[in-house]
Amino acid sequence: MPQQMAAYLDSAATTRVDPRVAEVVLHWMVEDFGNAGSRTHEWGTRAKRAVQQARDQLATQVGASPSELIFTSGATESNNIALLGLAAYGEKEDRRHIITSAIEHKAVLEPLEHLASRGFEVDFLSPGPSGRLSVEAVRERLRDDTLLVSLMHVNNETGVIQPIAEVADHLRDTSTYFHVDAAQGFGKLTEDLRSPIDLISISGHKIGAPKGVGALVIRRRGRNTVPLTPLMYGGGQERKLRPGTLPVPLIVGLAKAAEIFERERDQWWGEAIAFRSRLVGALQKTDLHINGEQEHVVPHILNVSFNGVDAEALIVQLKELVAVSTGSACTSASYTPSHVLRGMQLPDSIAANGLRLSWFPDQVADLDIDEMVAEIAEFQVGTASLG
Structure with a gap:
């Protein structure tokens, strides 16, 4: 199967x-x-x-x-x-x-x-x-x-x-x-x-x-x-x-x-916002820093740094559940701190561990957000205990 x-x-x-x-x-x-x-x-x-x-x-x-x-x-x-x-x-x-x-x-x-x-x-x-x-x-x-x-x-x-x-x-x-x-x-x-x-x-x-x-x-x-x-x-x-x-x-x-996106944009936008709201709400169960001013963002991109967690290690932990990245697909293979987060003058502990979550609503309909967040929270607790 x-x-x-x-x-x-x-x-x-x-x-x-x-x-x-x-x-x-x-x-x-x-x-x-x-x-x-x-x-x-x-x-x-x-x-x-x-x-x-x-x-x-x-x-x-x-x-x-x-x-x-x-x-x-x-x-x-x-x-x-x-x-x-x-x-x-x-x-x-x-x-x-x-x-x-x-x-x-x-x-x-x-x-x-x-x-x-x-x-x-x-x-x-x-x-x-x-x-x-x-x-x-x-x-x-x-x-x-x-x-x-x-x-x-x-x-x-x-x-x-x-x-x-x-x-x-x-x-x-x-x-x-x-x-x-x-x-x-x-x-x-x-x-x-x-x-x-x-x-x-x-x-x-x-x-x-x-x-x-x-x-x-x-x-x-x-x-x-x-x-x-x-x-x-x-x-x-x-x-x-x-x-x-x-x-x-x-x-x-x-x-x-x-043409399709123009015609269906309002529906896409509303569904993307709804998913974002559920996702951000669930993520409050973790210790995190949301990167970027949230009053001026598109509804389908969220950048977060989980305190004390290495982003690359977390991606490996989540790979069976969700496909995510640390940033641009053109540079994510380099495993260096994000030049974007550094350019925002964020501390290295945040800039080096930014995780980008981005979605189209029809491609995340089957995602269990609570399961994903529970996995992140458990990993964060485990990382803290090792520290």
Whole structure:
């Protein structure tokens, strides 16, 4: 008899592909499998039309024009195009100052490290224990040579929502461009993304789309577009910023997932909050520290540190019951204290042992919260007795 899978509490890392999305993706893989760049037959025409419909829909959701959205392989590539693509312009105009935060995803921090090696000055803001930056902190660091501000929409480890709409409103009257990594926020807080943000990175697999597809929104300011230089060449697709054959099945799947999530978001949000309430209530039986300001969080991400408990050891203890992580799936294999929790200036005893619980309501329906919490409490008591 097959072993029962652990309940899935790692939805901030990735989500299950919605079966309705999978059906659409399969259709464009095995039925309408044409190349959107083929202009001489109906197969290509249908593929091109499907891509354009997906582009129209996704752009409309974030209040952009279809011509302002290009498809990529995901938020990491979108981040790289946005950040590294501005380098040549910054060098030409002698504007080499960039503002970001210490709690960004590595897909932002590492491209910025590369820019620093090229002579750019990167200013890192710290949000403090709340995990939430202030607009004033951004405003105070702005200079005449500030090329870019890059801030994430929703932190992938704590779920804390950043005030990107307010930052966007302030920057719109300056010459500084604004980039937002919206991997965790797209679909959940789409209204924020309709603000005047110049560059928005979108990921599909956080909302039930397949892995390997995302988008970059590149908004115009009046008649002027963001002066990006491509990182790759060959083919001219996607405004020459992202050449290569378009993955039509993935693009259509992204649009379908976004459509479903938009339609069902209120129900999803309510169910996610209800699960969070039950989970947090049950966790009060343990000795814990909840990380991040809870007044400004998405409903499906909770970051906790259990006092006196090693997070990695606890994950092993719980692996038959629940699938959880210590943080970003891109860095969790390194077993180092979370740079996000450290960037919030939390003590090492907390930062080194943060546990991220993240869920989609339909994937935790069978989880016995009381059993999980009892397991954690027992492990915590056992750890204390050994100490």
